[in-house]
Amino acid sequence: MSSPTSLEEYSNSGESTNKAPESGNSISPNNVNAHHYHNDDMNNFIMDNEYNDYEELRKSLIVKKRLSSKSKDESRLDRYQIDKNSLLRLPTEILLQIFHHLDRRDLYALLTVCKEIADLIIEILWFRPNMQNDGSFKRIKEVMELPRDKTHWDYRLFVKRLNLSFMTKLVDDELLGLFVGCPKLERLTLVNCAKLTRFPITKVLQNCERLQSIDLTGVTDIHDDIINALADNCPRLQGLYAPGCSNVSEEAIIKLLRSCPMLKRVKFNASNNITDECILVMYQNCKSLVEIDLHGCEQVTDLNLKRIFLELSQLREFRISNAPGITDKLFELIPEGFILEKLRIIDITGCNAVTDKLVEKLVSCAPKLRNVVLSKCMQITDASLRALSQLGRSLHYIHLGHCGLITDYGVSSLVRFCHRIQYIDLACCSQLTDWTLVELANLPKLRRIGLVKCSLITDSGILELVRRRGEQDCLERVHLSYCTNLTIGPIYLLLKSCPKLTHLSLTGISSFLRREITQYCRDPPPDFNEHQKSLFCVFSGHGVNQLRNYLNQVMEERTYQIDQGDIQALFHERRRRFLGGNNNARAAAGGDMDLDDDPINDDTIARRFGQLQQQMRADAAEAGGNNGLERFMLQDPAMADLNRDIFRGITEGDMGPDEMREHFQLLIRTHQQQRLQQQQQAAAATPTGRQRQANPQNAPQIDQTPVFPNAERAGQIIEEDEDVEMEQVDLFPRNTSP
Template identity: 55%
Template sequence: MDSDNENSVASSASSLQAPAPLPQQQQQQQQQQPHFHYQGSRHGHRHTRRHFGDELDVALMDDDIDMQSDGSDFNINTTDLTLNNGLNGTLHEGEPMAELGPIRKIPTEVLLLIFSQISHKSELVPLLRVCKRWSNLIVELLWFRPSLMTSRAMSGLQQVMSMNPNETYWNYRPFIRRLNLSFIYERVDSDFLNLFEGCYNLERLTLVNCSRLSSESICNVLQNCSKLQSIDMTGVKSIDDDIFEALGQNCPRLQGLYAPGCKSVTRRGISAIYNSCPMLKRMKLSDNLSLTDEDLWCFVNNCKSLIEVDVHNCVNLTNDSLITLFVGLEQLREFRISQNMNVTDQLFRSIPEDAQFDRLRIIDFTGCTQITDQSVERIVQAAPRLRNVVLSKCTMVTDSSLRSLARLGKNLHYVHLGHCTHITDLGIIILARSCHRLQYIDLACCQQLTNNSLIELAHLARLRRIGLVKCLNITDLGIHNFVIRRGHDDTLERVHLSYCTNLGLSPILDLLRACPRLTHLSLTGIRAFLRPDILCYCREPPSDFNEHQRALFCVFSGQGVRKLREFLINLYETRPEEFNSTRLIDGQPLVNLVAGIPIRGFPVQIPPQQAQGQQQRQQQQDNFHAGLMDRARRQLGDNGLFNGFGIGVPMNNNNNNIAEVQGDGQGQVQQARVEANQDVVMEANVDADVDVVEVDSE
């Protein structure tokens, strides 16, 4: 909320105490006055101060919040709201319908729908002054999801919640249905969370990164929360059996349980969930060493609605329970089981050949090193609508797996192949030509890849993120060709080039000039950028990095990308000699890549002899790439998957070209929690000889 609105709301506060009884004469006068008060009238203002107190104003200090910021967050249930405040859907008890004005004849349900369309809380606050009926409805909308985006908002809410409910006009706890403390996690402790004990209508509780909370405080809030549907405890360190048992005893409607890192939870707590929460749909129990095949069987048998299962690093699970999971959960959409050596090809050989997982969209087998090309082929056959495939550190995967993934065609949007060291340019060409809607591809540490892969990836019109960490064969010429083919209004948003040590300043300037939407660029370990006048624009390294890691760290985000672009442009205009690459390609130096691209503002001409040599090397690159494409076409045959692009033809990558039809049927289903929530994505899958791990924070 802006300062004017905030001051006007605060000015209506006069007392923290409950309103004192009025003398009988004043009560009679007030009864003779109409209930409807215009929000601009002084009388309405006095009415608000006298009857509501200032606890509402204090709690709504930051009330200029977009109520529709989360489209799924407010799904109005008028029956619940009217029952909460005792209206029961009636109008004005004891008053004949004929004596009511037109606006007071509007049914409660219709009023709630009208109020819910108001986008900002600041626009609702003045309506509290109209009449008691309106105020009872509006206060529920205001407290439905308290705004806790800032420390100031937290202090205001803390002041109100600390008051005795008998001293406030309303008891606000039953109004709260969404409680998200993730924006103020650094200040949240057990005492603050205990203030929300008694919020028995709570439906969603988000405690992401609230590491100072105790198990007891979480259990206190969960008491009598029979309507709770989702709880997210990502980053909470005190997750134990008591919390799981409290969920089982109090929350039979629980649908979402996010408890990664729940190492202290034993089978006692796990059994409380699958025995008492049959409506469970989403479950994240990563790093739990107590979860066994028997427990997973019970989840499958008791919780038939499961659509998301994350058992990352649950090392006691084997093929036996996973077969039951795939066959028994018909609604399954997301499955993650990372770092598990027990998962083998036998899992997919045991699944019936006619089994179809049409709803499966996301599958993650990170670090399941026993997975081979046979497993990938079977997955694609059974789940033809996969959108997100993660095979990072599946070291036995080869180009054959990429040929299988190519059969997903337009459905495949995200693919993670970090540390799949056996894949080559041929596999990338096949994948890129068949899956033209790819938006994200991670190829970290795929050290057999060369510039030919970059040339092919350049044709992906929807590509937004590309990870090439430690792809040592990527050179200035590869980035140069990549930029030329994509054009100069590129869709790329995040590019990871850390430890591509053959890169210099020139190709990065090419990239920055061609990608106006770029918000993240990682160049860690590239010597040309480890200089003070450039490092001043990169963000701070993580606090847990050692001295060596901090010295190599070079990541630009947000405004840092813009400042780097401006600095390099100015550097090129004032000292162009710094952009003369000393890299040798076929025994010849590659000079002034920037000048070879028709980008506005770069008029420098390459000397004729150097230009001729560069053209010859470019022709050799194109000829070699054409040979790879012929091989890819022969391998795919005539199955219609291969989309041919002309060699050396720049791609006009404007908005009109990428505005394709989004697909039909279930192809329009958006990938869930690409989160949010919400989320931290590990960028650099760096192998043992490099000890810097970059964190790519959304």
């Protein structure tokens, strides 16, 4: 049942059991409207990092009550002979604390009791109108459309927080015009209200001397009218978010900065009218700034920004992008030993003149940085990552997209000291290999990984990431688009090991561009062309769960088919084909030798296949859970090469049960031959090997553990850089003893 919007509706509904007293303080509900904002909803939305909206309201009401005449209060109590046990004798602080814990229905009932209680409750209900759904939005609009002489209160006098960003499709100039004349308005949030024009916004700002914050993100019609209205009417302004201010003149911005000295947060984006002169006025007049966002302000240089970092001691966040005038001189005025104690976030995206020298200076003067964005700073190298590693536990967020000069060594030095990193983006860092994934696996709190267009990333890196991080991993978002060497098997294991994964991007990876898989991905953006749409493959939210369930089902079906197949019948069929002269099949099975003389005969293959299955199941039973098979494939290095081929055969193509069993038999046969060849070569290389070759009947079984395919490259890396320790390049350590 929806809540009533007026006391009259509430009384007629028969829900109110409280009757007004006979004294003159009672309120007739015939023409009184009220709307309640539920306190739980209030705590869910936070603006400008303020967490104590209700506490501020409560304190203001207490002050207002205390400012009233004490004699008038006493005379009122004597006049109406209020009983000593009456609720009205409680202090205002206690009453407000009680009201804070009441639900909507109780507050509406209390509004009909007496004027003193109603005066307190009505501000609680209206200081922040709740318009988060269609029903409440419609009811508030109906109340605001009533003539002011038809309501008991003028509700505009109570509004302090006005947030219209929940119902942006219904917000237009007419609706905003209903809130013209709110003298107590402190915060105005119009995020994504694209239908609004500058004229009603300007009218709402008239006489708003208490306005502290306004958010115009997504409003397209921002001109000098709005900025001048803020400068003329809002001297207490602390936060201004106007990212679409390209039409605002330099004069209007300078006027605002001079008229609002209490500014703390400023966001001007994509404007060529923000110049060095604006920056000069900013640090001269606004000494309390904690956040400056100048993304896309290409005319800004480091001429006056130097003074920002030197003189604004409270600065916490600084952002700028695509400004060619930002160079290594940005921090040159900061003396040695001077610490930017408050600075936590810095973003210099696309400032191509920046080099490692700036990053080294930044780390030395801001040792408590949490978020660092160096995306598209093309001159950044591993030296910057080694400098950033000095941030240690402070660093949580790092964005290095398009920094094509960084390598695995830089990522390794960063990760090994900054073990609290939660987000790392390395998109288009084309020199990174599987080694980077091995290093990232050591970050216990890592939630987001960006490796878009890192084409050297392979299945081995994903498998190592999964193996080292284990079950129930905390990863939430993984971006692997255009990592073209990936196949389905490792991604399947990644999905199984990461139950919290809510976003997985695999655009451009051919293994996933199949109708049975792409049916679970989200729709491509409407501005994509046909080629981009054909490559698009991104899974979000429920789509990730659908992909996970689909791959689980496929794996279970294929495993069941293989387990239930008649392997011996398959071997007899293949023997018949060999004896029938199928030279192609014979060559595919392992060479030109006769099967009758082949020491690796059908019985050997069947026995080997059975041993593998038994060993897998034994390890699965020992490890527990439903994915013991996958654990075995990851933990046993002897199965590393075979594992990738098996996954590729299972997940790609349309093999039937017979073809799948035949495929497995061929893989096992080839694998067994390779093992025997390695054993023979190893035996021949030893002094006693020659004697054993002379007497092969007494030769013992030699098991040589195969290495991962990247091991040779790891050895090359060691030879190239002798200063790197062995443990840094041992990408895939073996569990078995040498």
